[in-house]
Amino acid sequence: MAEKKRIIVGGWFDLPRLGTDVFGALVRKAGVAYDKSTGFKFDSGTDIQAAVGTLRSAGVEVELVLRCYVCGKESCPGCPYLSSCDRTRVSTFCLCGDHAPEKSVFGTYTKTFDLNLKG
């Protein structure tokens, strides 16, 4: 069985050459961000379900990983909701195992949003 392509949502990734049809379906139809030097990215404008479907039909099985909004660490490993969370449907950030159990995590979370907003 082919190895799954691990894609961190919000992070740049590369793909093998899949042809112009697949490229068009990913970038123009599914809204995958593309930069010649850095590659592809799933972001807030991407129809992730459609993009994953396109990749699958092109023979690329995908494993999506979300990042922690507070620290940027991968949040899926060890997540208690891993089996029930459809990562093609949910929004693009989550919380990691270190931050999710913290009592004050909501305060930290909102502060992070404010900080990002201020750039």
Place this chain on the structure above:
Amino acid sequence: MWSEKYRPKAMDKLIGNEDARLVLTLWLSKWEPGAKAALLMGPPGTGKTTFVNLLAKAAGMNLVDLNASDVRTKEMLRRRMGEAMSTVSLFGERSLIFLDEVDGLAGRADYGAVEFIKESVKESQNPIVMAANDPDSDEIKKLSSSCLAIRFRPPPPREVEMYLREVARGEGLAVGEEELRRYVREAAGDVRQAINLLQGSQQPSQGGDGDSSGRYKDKDRSVSEAFNGFFGATGKDEAMASLRALSMSPFEKVREIHRSIVKSGLPATEMAKALETVSSADLLIGRMMKSGEWRMLRYLDRLFVEELFQVVKGRAVRYSGQDDLPFPILARIWNDSKKITELSRRYAAKARTSGRSARSQDLPYVFALCSRKRFREDLEHALALDADPDLLESYDKFLQKEAAR
């Protein structure tokens, strides 16, 4: 209702869609005449409308809120949007124009409203944000190509858990981790539903029974609580709050109320009045489905409160749960279903009868005859159900219900 009490009051207090919120905020801060409009796409309940309201508040902008269902044609749209698009205050302050549910607008293909938006966005003196629930329609796809397209999605479970813990903390509750996770899983990304489940779990203990094992923990109980809250409410506000707490489709809401009314044993006059309201609600949904005027959805709960609640108030009507109704009534309910309509259409074509006759007269007997294997197989073949797994599955469910009855 805790879901109202803990509704976000500032744009940084929402959860999920962090990058979408950031992108929209930056777009607004840098917007100048001639820039693209923003198009928010995502299922209902993901915070599109809430965020736009909070964003306008945070930016100190006047929000001009239009619903696409109110502006059916290019001319109406020009009248309603035209002034808002070209007006800037004496001090140069801009308004944020919010056109909600544009997929309703796109449904009316020939009126030129979508083309009008695409053209007028370029000349607008004020930023325009649009929202659509269904990004897959062709018109919305066309619109999104000329806009800044931003997708809103349900928050991931861990963020819902975080918010639920915040609500529990605000209410001074000590709720176990596993219990919280159960609500998060049951709510499936719906924050309001998760909060309702948490609130529902606390109600019996407030009544003093103190038995946490018997608390209202599952969705069905929460639905029954909400319906019984409506039927047993002491005033209109309480009745409205109970209906709004329900997380189910309008069609399901009407069906469950219908079921409860029919089984309530109300005197004939009251029963007739109550069913009249249910009928109006059903018509309202039908018109919404046909016209795409989803804005009318807001009148559904109001209709129940203003009309039905006045009839059932103090009458000991209770939520009937999932108990089956007699077949003739079920058949009428099923008639509303697209699947039944499609089955009827296929049957009518074969039996050379009208769709209406097929639905109201033939199908109940046909379903009953399906207890005979040979008849059933022949019918499936005649109606070409074997080539349509989705319809075949619905048909099987109807037959199972009939057999169980």
